[in-house]
Amino acid sequence: MPTDSFVHETLGQRVILEAGGAGRHLTAEVDRLGAARIMLIAAEAEAPLADRVAAGLPVALRWTEVVQHVPAELAERAREAAARCRADLLVTVGGGSTTGLAKAVALTSRVPIIAVPTTYAGSEATAVWGLTEGRHKSTGVHASVLPATVIYDSTLTLSLPVGLSVASGFNGLAHCIDSMWAPGSDPINRALALEGIRVLAAGLPKVVADPSGIEGRDECLYGAYLSAVSFASAGSGLHHKICHVLGGSYSLPHAETHAIVLPHVLALNAPGVPERGLRIGQALGGTEPVAALDRLREAVGAPRALKDVGFEEADIGDAAARILPVVPASNPVAVSLPVLEDLLRAAWNGGRS
Incomplete structure (x- = not known):
């Protein structure tokens, strides 16, 4: 059957999926990218998972303040912190809000991201960023916010409650x-x-x-x-x-x-x-x-x-x-x-x- 004319753009990204393999793959990816000063972004609730996957890595800063829809003032604080610690890699362990904050930092700093998702949000595979200021949410697209690597490990989602798993999965369906x-x-x-x-x-x-x-x-x-x-x-x-x-x-x-x-x-x-x-x-x-x-x-x-x-x-x-x-x-x-x-x-x- 004939296909309508179209222009399709494919984004370049390394994607890894292995149950139980997040820590090993993250170490290998950090080595591959030559990073020496990691800003590790994970909310307090995700701290045990972040400890597990980032053990032994050169973490220069742990950032735990994560808010949905990425308030602009939070993004600015995180950007300043990344600059102060001279971060050369952002590693996220968490859901879409965590990835979204890293994207806000990468948008201005051009520091690469490795995303380790713990939900089914999908933000990790897009070059879309979003910031909320007042009651207005702005979004945009920029290549700098696309994570260089995504590491999927289903064992990291086991602590995600069933209700939130369902809602997150329906976000993916959307x-x-x-x-x-x-x-x-x-x-x-x-x-x-x-x-x-x-x-x-x-x-x-x-x-x-x-x-x-x-x-x-x-x-x-x-x-x-x-x-x-x-x-x-x-x-x-x-x-x-x-x-x-x-x-x-x-x-x-x-x-x-x-x-x-x-x-x-x-x-x-x-x-x-x-x-x-x-x-x-x-x-x-x-x-x-x-x-x-x-x-x-x-x-x-x-x-x-x-x-x-x-x-x-x-x-x-x-x-x-x-x-x-x-x-x-x-x-x-x-x-x-x-x-x-x-x-x-x-x-x-x-x-x-």
């Missing part, structure tokens, strides 16, 4: 589904996205059924990587525009917000590109995409309502007005203020838009 119609969507990133959907849909129920098992967590890490690579190429679609506003303006939790909003954007957009909607449904193990996603949400107990994570019904109008100017022109269906308000109200109460 990367995949948004990539099916984002501004830079093309046949290559859609193929990666569909495989990411399939793998995450298979892995998440295994994590729920056996939280101490490695197979499901390996699948989720692999799926998270695929989701991020597809998103890095396709760019930010309607779903991510909505969630960036909700997170940055109302301080909502990142993964849970993505999990809650996703089915409503899927229900809105899939009818506009029915062939892609069918492929999403098939990757989820069904045919009709929204029904297939609902079955997965029910099976794993995914978050369902924005009112449960701190979003106020009174803010729906304000949020819709903030989102409308950033809606991609290429979105497969027309989006207006009433459409956004209906979608947000459905997401607020956990119903269908």
Whole structure:
């Protein structure tokens, strides 16, 4: 079948996946990059994991202050600390907020990053950075923030609670589904996205059924990587525009917000590109995409309502007005203020838009 013309950019990055291998691979990567003064970024909750994987490495500074959505003032403090300790490598152990802080440092310092993820956020495989100032979240793309190496080790995710594992996995699904119609969507990133959907849909129920098992967590890490690579190429679609506003303006939790909003954007957009909607449904193990996603949400107990994570019904109008100017022109269906308000109200109460 003929393929539409497209331009696809592939990002260069070393990716390693081995259960139990993080410490050994991190040591080898530090040696390969010739680093002598590491800034190790890991929140207090991740300190035992950071100790485990970075033992014996030349750590010049431990940084433990990590906040979701990367406040600009925090980024500036971390940049100053990196300069003072003359860091020549940033090593992150943690989720998307941890990786995001390292990206903020790398954006101005050009110091390389090695990311050791402990969630399924996917930030580690993109060149996208984000900073929040006041109630506004800014994002951008720059090659300097793409980690030089990503080391996936599913044993590091065993302490991630099942509920957060599910929300984080749905964040990965959101990367995949948004990539099916984002501004830079093309046949290559859609193929990666569909495989990411399939793998995450298979892995998440295994994590729920056996939280101490490695197979499901390996699948989720692999799926998270695929989701991020597809998103890095396709760019930010309607779903991510909505969630960036909700997170940055109302301080909502990142993964849970993505999990809650996703089915409503899927229900809105899939009818506009029915062939892609069918492929999403098939990757989820069904045919009709929204029904297939609902079955997965029910099976794993995914978050369902924005009112449960701190979003106020009174803010729906304000949020819709903030989102409308950033809606991609290429979105497969027309989006207006009433459409956004209906979608947000459905997401607020956990119903269908």
